[in-house]
Every structure is written in structure tokens, then in C-alpha cells.
Amino acid sequence: MKVENTQVQMRKGILEFCILHIISRGEVYASDMLEELTSARIIVVEGTLYPLLTRLRKAGLVEYKWVESTSGPPRKYYTLTNKGSEFLSQLDKTWKELVDSTNKIIKSSVKKDSSK
Amino acid sequence: MKVENTQVQMRKGILEFCILHIISRGEVYASDMLEELTSARIIVVEGTLYPLLTRLRKAGLVEYKWVESTSGPPRKYYTLTNKGSEFLSQLDKTWKELVDSTNKIIKSSVKKDSSK
DNA sequence: AATAGTACCTTGTATGGCCAGGTACTAAGT
DNA sequence: ACTTAGTACCTGGCCATACAAGGTACTATT
Numbered sequence: 001m002k003v004e005n006t007q008v009q010m011r012k013g014i015l016e017f018c019i020l021h022i023i024s025r026g027e028v029y030a031s032d033m034l035e036e037l038t039s040a041r042i043i044v045v046e047g048t049l050y051p052l053l054t055r056l057r058k059a060g061l062v063e064y065k066w067v068e069s070t071s072g073p074p075r076k077y078y079t080l081t082n083k084g085s086e087f088l089s090q091l092d093k094t095w096k097e098l099v100d101s102t103n104k105i106i107k108s109s110v111k112k113d114s115s116k
Numbered sequence: 117m118k119v120e121n122t123q124v125q126m127r128k129g130i131l132e133f134c135i136l137h138i139i140s141r142g143e144v145y146a147s148d149m150l151e152e153l154t155s156a157r158i159i160v161v162e163g164t165l166y167p168l169l170t171r172l173r174k175a176g177l178v179e180y181k182w183v184e185s186t187s188g189p190p191r192k193y194y195t196l197t198n199k200g201s202e203f204l205s206q207l208d209k210t211w212k213e214l215v216d217s218t219n220k221i222i223k224s225s226v227k228k229d230s231s232k
Numbered sequence: 233a234a235t236a237g238t239a240c241c242t243t244g245t246a247t248g249g250c251c252a253g254g255t256a257c258t259a260a261g262t
Numbered sequence: 263a264c265t266t267a268g269t270a271c272c273t274g275g276c277c278a279t280a281c282a283a284g285g286t287a288c289t290a291t292t
Binding site: 125127128131160162163168171185186189190 | 248
Binding site for chain 3: 076
């Protein structure tokens with residue numbers, strides 16, 4: 001069991017949440033999202049992002065339109081659906097609660113000296 | 117794709133982190149941990165907790181001793197090893213960074229009106 | 233035509249949560 | 263002594279999903 005492994009696990013859960021937030025700001029395509037996430041130090045690779053976007057689309061949370069590019073193949077620009085907005089606001093709540101709960105547990109730890 | 121599913125995913129990642137924290141406070145056995153996590157609204161069931169504890173032990177992050185109980189079968193009381201303490205302090209750092217990164221992304225979203 | 237850059241997608245593997253069920257110990261009732 | 267209930271620990275199989283590696287396809291440049 002490696003620290004890296006657990007750190008990946010920690011990031012995993014909120015990835016979908018972050019991507020929905022990024023899309024909620026306006027039209028973006030995959031590379032935009034990768035850049036945004038990377039600059040926030042949430043590491044994601046293509047092989048994670050594309051299947052995730054496909055899942056979100058199949059679930060009716062996002063939709064896309066093809067847009068021609070002058071510098072390569074056309075791009076899929078994503079936007080949030082109404083259903084996606086509702087979904088996201090539920091996740092917002094879950095995220096807040098999760099941070100609260102976790103901080104509560106962490107802070108209890110600090111009170112006691114765990115060294116024997 | 118259900119909200120519950122994603123919410124589970126969000127909780128998943130920090131579960132190991134929370135459990136290490138709870139153990140770091142002092143000797144506890146499985147039911148103590150379940151109670152603590154449940155009261156912090158982080159839902160966990162036995163089928164999740166026991167395999168996780170086994171993994172942590174195999175990785176040398178925690179250890180346990182058997183303690184007789186007056187009201188049933190003996191219990192495994194867990195404590196953190198030195199290796200576990202180091203592991204945990206790395207996770208502390210990761211958690212802080214993750215909350216920062218996520219909040220940054222969330223707050224950017226608020227600035228723009230996403231309705232079309 | 234060949235190469236490079238960009239964009240999207242898929243297959244296979246590994247991790248890990250969860251469900252459902254199982255084992256084993258103690259205590260209480262009959 | 264047997265059964266039932268409560269407690270504690272564990273496991274096999276399923277499913278979701280991150281990631282690595284490789285593939286397809288479009289555009290621009292040489």
C-alpha cells in the first residue's frame with residue numbers, strides 16, 4: 001500500500017464534482033478541463049476524463065456540440081443540462097458536509113497525544 | 117448515474133484517511149470506528165471496514181492486540197505504527213491541498229452566471 | 233506522401249466499496 | 263444440554279471507476 005495510491009483515492013471522489021463545476025461555468029472542451037484541473041493540482045489524464053464525460057452525457061447531466069477548430073480536428077464543447085445543475089447542487093451540499101465531517105474527525109485527533 | 121453513487125465516490129476517498137485519524141487517537145476496535153464515523157455522517161458498513169483494516173495491517177500502518185470482552189467475543193484493538201503516523205501526516209497534507217484546490221474551482225464557478 | 237500536432241475514444245487491468253452470507257464467542261431462557 | 267440473541271470478525275463475488283497504452287481521425291506543414 002503506497003501513499004500515492006491513497007492520495008489517488010482521495011482525489012478520485014471529487015473529480016466528477018470538479019468537472020461538473022468547470023462545465024457549469026460555460027462551454028469548455030476536454031483540453032480546457034485538463035488544463036484547469038492540472039493548474040489546480042488535481043491530476044487527471046485523458047484516459048480518465050473521456051470515459052467520465054461519456055458517463056455524464058449518458059446520464060443526461062451534460063451535453064455537447066461539435067465546434068470546428070482552425071488548428072486541428074473539431075472539438076466537443078460541453079454544457080450542463082438542467083438535470084446536471086440539480087445534480088451539481090446536491091453534490092455541493094455533500095461536499096460541504098463531507099469537509100465538515102472530516103475536519104471534525106481530524107480536529108478530535110489533535111486534542112489527544114497519540115504517542116505512548 | 118445516481119447522485120448516491122457519486123456521493124459514495126466522494127466519501128470513498130477520505131475513508132482510509134478518517135480511519136487512520138480515529139486510530140491515531142488511541143486504541144479502538146471496529147465497532148468504535150463505525151460509531152464514530154456514523155455519528156460524523158460518514159456512512160460505512162462492516163463489509164467495507166474489515167477489509168480496509170486488513171489492508172492497513174498488511175501494509176504495516178496499523179497493528180492490533182486481542183482484548184477479552186465481558187460481553188461477547190474478544191476484540192481487536194488497533195493502534196497506529198510509526199509507519200502509519202508518517203503515512204497519516206502525508207495524507208493530512210494531501211487533504212489540505214485537495215480542499216484548497218476544490219474550493220478554488222468551486223469559487224470560480226460562482227463568479228459566472230451559467231444560465232444561458 | 234510523410235510527419236507532427238491536436239482531439240477524441242476504447243480495451244484491459246487493478247483497486248476498492250459493498251452486499252450477502254459465514255464463523256465463533258458469550259449470555260440468557262427453557 | 264439446547265436454542266436463541268447479541269456481539270465481533272471475516273470472505274467471495276459483484277460492480278464502479280481510475281489509469282496506462284494504444285487506436286482513429288482531422289488539420290497543417292514540409
